[in-house]
């Protein structure tokens with residue numbers, strides 16, 4: 001039987017902005033009732049232009065923001081983030097990697113400490129074991145033991161993204177939300193990081209929600225694709241279904257706007273790297 005790691009049921013998020021004592025505010029319907037189910041080990045890519053609600057959906061999935069209505073289930077367990085004492089076990093299961101790793105790494109913290117921090121906060125593992133686990137994780141993401149005592153500014157963009165991925169994996173999560181994880185990287189480095197993610201997914205049985213505006217990347221990495229448009233999921237299906245037979249006019253325009261040659265050239269590049 002398939003294991004559903006992530007499920008949302010008609011999940012909604014509104015933002016109320018402006019407004020005051022004598023002024024009426026405005027409501028932005030950022031996510032308008034999105035339902036999805038994602039099996040263990042699969043990658044769902046969420047695509048759409050800026051402002052369509054991708055990051056808002058990601059923030060709800062990672063339990064940073066509460067939905068206005070609807071339900072979120074992680075491993076079949078209903079999440080109520082308003083409830084006091086949301087279990088740390090539930091939080092541990094879902095981790096996020098952002099587009100700009102430099103912004104999320106403390107410049108004064110050595111990489112070893114960055115990696116050990118989640119263990120200090122969430123477990124009582126002794127120091128020696130924490131070190132050992134951090135060293136192992138450095139290796140898993142393609143970095144070396146001598147990187148343990150270095151600071152974030154001493155790394156390239158691709159290496160910093162490897163560090164952010166390593167940090168996200170320190171607590172053995174079930175689900176990784178990747179918010180434009182390779183958008184800030186050069187093409188060749190993008191390919192390396194995407195291949196690393198694919199390897200880690202296989203090794204740890206990870207489930208990914210991959211947010212991207214780049215269709216060539218989505219085509220390479222996704223099992224399933226959701227296209228969002230003004231807060232709604234206008235397209236949702238397997239990668240091949242969505243790419244070969246887009247139903248919504250917005251998706252057709254989106255796909256038409258990406259020159260075929262670009263898609264093919266990046267796919268060839270990625271395939272070469274993977275070989």
Ligand SMILES: Nc1ncnc2c1ncn2[C@@H]1O[C@H](COP(=O)(O)OP(=O)(O)OP(=O)(O)O)[C@@H](O)[C@H]1O
Pocket residue numbers: 015016017028029030048049050051052053054055056057
């Ligand atoms: N904290 C907030 N307060 C008010 N409005 C917000 C807030 N966060 C997002 N919005 C609005 O909600 C809508 C969806 O934004 P969201 O950031 O989820 O889109 P996105 O698809 O992730 O865009 P981008 O790719 O630019 O990050 C937008 O209209 C945005 O202005």
